[in-house]
Amino acid sequence: QVQLVESGGGLVQEGGSLRLSCAASGRTSSSVTMGWFRQAPGKEREFVAAIIWTGRSTYYADSVKGRFTISRDNAKNTVYLQMNSLKPEDTAVYYCAAKYSTNIATPAGYGYWGQGTQVTISS
Secondary structure, X not given: OEEEXXXXXXXXXXXXXXXXXXXXXXXXXXXXXXXXXXXXXXXXXXXXEEEEOOOOOEXXXXXXXXXXXXEEEHHHOEEEEEEOOOOHHHOEEEEEEEEOOOXXXXXXXXXXXXXXXXXXXXX
């Protein structure tokens, strides 16, 4: 079991930056992949980025490549999503998720989810 708590959302202007945090507790290991997803009003939840707990591999959705960076601090059991050059279309509730798999390139299989944090980008 893994418990996840997100923080760091807020309201920023277009072009600004935010850093989201996801504090993990429970049974984390090198076989865990941590992911960030988002869901905008009226849209389906979509994959944003993922990182294997060891930090050796990362994977991004095309829509955020070059703007978002996923990282982790194992000492703090925390995963981060640094979001730069934010656009109004990045507005969504962002969720942290975890799965016991190193198949980082597929958005399926995530069984543990945080409560979400709202990110709003104003134009």
